[in-house]
Amino acid sequence: MLNKMTLTMPWSGMNKLTLKPDLGKKLMVHAVLLTYTVIALFPILVILINSFKSRKAIFNDPLGLPDASSFTLVGFEEVLARSSFDVFFFNSLIVTVLSLFFVLLFGAMAAWALTEYRFRGALFIAALFAMGIMIPIRLGTVSILQLMVDLDLVNTRTSLVLVYIAQGLPLAVYILSEFIRTIPKELKEAARCDNVSEYKIFFQIVLPLIRPAMATVAVFTMIPIWNDLWFPLILAPGESTQTITLGVQQFIGQFVTDWNAVLSSLTLAIAPVLVLYLIFSRQLIRGLTAGAVK
Amino acid sequence: MMTHSDIRKPFPWHILVFLGPGLLIYLTVSVYPLLDTLRLGFFSEDESGATFFVGMQNYANLLFSEVWSEPFWNALKNNLMFFVIHMLLQNPIGLLLALLLSSPRLRLSGTYRTLLFMPTMLSVVIVGFVWQLLLSPLWGISEDFMYNIGLGDYFDAWLGKEGTALVTLSLISVWQFVGIPMMLIYAALLNIPEDLNDAGVVDGANSWQIFWNIKLPLLLPTISMVSILTFVANFNAFELIYAVKGALAGPNFSTDIMGTLFYRTFFGFQLQQGSPTMGAAVATLMFLIILIGVAIYLFFVQRRIQRFQL
Numbered sequence A: 001m002l003n004k005m006t007l008t009m010p011w012s013g014m015n016k017l018t019l020k021p022d023l024g025k026k027l028m029v030h031a032v033l034l035t036y037t038v039i040a041l042f043p044i045l046v047i048l049i050n051s052f053k054s055r056k057a058i059f060n061d062p063l064g065l066p067d068a069s070s071f072t073l074v075g076f077e078e079v080l081a082r083s084s085f086d087v088f089f090f091n092s093l094i095v096t097v098l099s100l101f102f103v104l105l106f107g108a109m110a111a112w113a114l115t116e117y118r119f120r121g122a123l124f125i126a127a128l129f130a131m132g133i134m135i136p137i138r139l140g141t142v143s144i145l146q147l148m149v150d151l152d153l154v155n156t157r158t159s160l161v162l163v164y165i166a167q168g169l170p171l172a173v174y175i176l177s178e179f180i181r182t183i184p185k186e187l188k189e190a191a192r193c194d195n196v197s198e199y200k201i202f203f204q205i206v207l208p209l210i211r212p213a214m215a216t217v218a219v220f221t222m223i224p225i226w227n228d229l230w231f232p233l234i235l236a237p238g239e240s241t242q243t244i245t246l247g248v249q250q251f252i253g254q255f256v257t258d259w260n261a262v263l264s265s266l267t268l269a270i271a272p273v274l275v276l277y278l279i280f281s282r283q284l285i286r287g288l289t290a291g292a293v294k
Numbered sequence B: 001m002m003t004h005s006d007i008r009k010p011f012p013w014h015i016l017v018f019l020g021p022g023l024l025i026y027l028t029v030s031v032y033p034l035l036d037t038l039r040l041g042f043f044s045e046d047e048s049g050a051t052f053f054v055g056m057q058n059y060a061n062l063l064f065s066e067v068w069s070e071p072f073w074n075a076l077k078n079n080l081m082f083f084v085i086h087m088l089l090q091n092p093i094g095l096l097l098a099l100l101l102s103s104p105r106l107r108l109s110g111t112y113r114t115l116l117f118m119p120t121m122l123s124v125v126i127v128g129f130v131w132q133l134l135l136s137p138l139w140g141i142s143e144d145f146m147y148n149i150g151l152g153d154y155f156d157a158w159l160g161k162e163g164t165a166l167v168t169l170s171l172i173s174v175w176q177f178v179g180i181p182m183m184l185i186y187a188a189l190l191n192i193p194e195d196l197n198d199a200g201v202v203d204g205a206n207s208w209q210i211f212w213n214i215k216l217p218l219l220l221p222t223i224s225m226v227s228i229l230t231f232v233a234n235f236n237a238f239e240l241i242y243a244v245k246g247a248l249a250g251p252n253f254s255t256d257i258m259g260t261l262f263y264r265t266f267f268g269f270q271l272q273q274g275s276p277t278m279g280a281a282v283a284t285l286m287f288l289i290i291l292i293g294v295a296i297y298l299f300f301v302q303r304r305i306q307r308f309q310l
Helices: A002-008 A016-050 A055-060 A074-082 A085-116 A122-134 A137-150 A157-180 A185-193 A198-209 A211-227 A230-235 A244-254 A259-289 B013-040 B057-064 B066-101 B109-116 B124-135 B141-148 B165-177 B179-190 B194-202 B207-234 B239-245 B258-267 B276-309
Strands: B043-045 B051-053
Touching: A016 A259, A016 B066, A016 B109, A016 B124, A016 B165, A055 A259, A074 A085, A074 A259, A085 A122, A085 A157, A085 A198, A085 A211, A085 A244, A085 A259, A085 B013, A122 A157, A122 B013, A137 A157, A137 A230, A137 B013, A137 B258, A137 B276, A157 A211, A157 A230, A157 B013, A185 A198, A198 A211, A198 B013, A211 A244, A211 A259, A230 A244, A244 A259, A244 B124, A259 B109, A259 B124, A259 B179, B013 B276, B043 B057, B043 B276, B057 B066, B057 B276, B066 B109, B066 B165, B066 B179, B066 B207, B066 B258, B066 B276, B109 B179, B124 B141, B124 B165, B124 B239, B165 B179, B165 B239, B179 B207, B194 B207, B207 B276, B239 B258, B258 B276
Parallel strands: none
Antiparallel strands: B043 B051
């Protein structure tokens, strides 16, 4: 259909032979992609715009943008007044940052040990880490809770950080190992001839070289931690240790009829992730398309 | 004079320092709990909290007893359905979008990629609520939309009905995660050399033939990897059902999957008493299901595909 249409378009006459089939096809591709983009973004946009509207406008004109008469921040004020969003946000932030730091540090160190040195059991340990990529840590929850009770860590952010380090390590070790293998031998051998210690080789030569891969691992590790509901629900459900995902889940459960507050809390929970995503999307997409998770 | 073999190497402390911290945490918080859970599945608990060995009793209960078997098979069936819908929709749509995104000289492809992947970034909890609001007859956004395209009479409270709730939740999950197969397949498409396409064009193949005879065979390893990732994620899912339907996975357990069954069995809910050992048994069965899926992938699919590539 579109192919035929382009034939009659005056401006396609210029270079009929090359443009004719191409343009129609291109329009089709854009039409499908654009439609799907709308499907992907519409729900998010509806929530964002309605969180800035008065209750009446939310119901009468759900798809309209907020204007002078319908704009209000009452939802946000309610959320901030009635729940400890700042505390939840801080908890999520600290848990995510700490977990991320240790996943990257311990992950890179383990990847280096496993790829650089020959020692008994290296293959077994590598296989053990590899299994963690496929087998979800969640299946061990019963014993993890038991362990945290024994260590007196229930309702602490430490328990979450420990679990997330264990959860993030397998993929980190895998991706970083692949990357460390590409570092030229000569570099390390030269350093060893100069009697540079193994620690210095790792921290001053290897770590800076694998920074791009570290960024990829960081993005892949960060998102599931920030978004997790399962472990906060089980290990740290207390008011003072709740993460933002759990906080939003519980807040909405309580205020389900207060649409302003519900929409605003959703917006508050979506916004940080979207901002983070827009900043790191290039890194994330590069990581995915570089075949880092093959 | 010392010969070479006389030199005793000092203990390689640096290996221990590098490997130690990560391995220690991984072993204590991931490997040990997983093994301990498998062990706990063979135990039961009395009122005082003391555990004793009961052999296969928990599994026998789960699979065959009157009280347990019905929820278990129901959850397994629902979970299979959840997985099948993902395989039928999420991965083909992802493939289609990847093919379109990889069309040569496509303008704005970077922007499309970024935007299409956005829902995948959001917490499942948020996604669940967003769709709950959108599909709510109270708000009427979906209802109005259906009327506008002339299908108003078909609008229903899909999330609230036994017959449609699971399918609706699966579709929501497909909406969210379609970005993952899209990206992985897109990456694989970028790695297919241009020459192959050109050769096809020179031989007079149309786009469909090029896709079917050149691209698809080369994409098979990626597609099978996407499938196993989908399988593991689906049989480990919990958040979406819990966020939208609560731990009871209503209406009448029609949206109950292995994850929610595990949660209820472990913690108990309302009238049901929680049991760690019974929860461990459910987790063990989930473990076995996932292990079987991964084993099939590793031993049959991946091996065959590699041979096929040669």
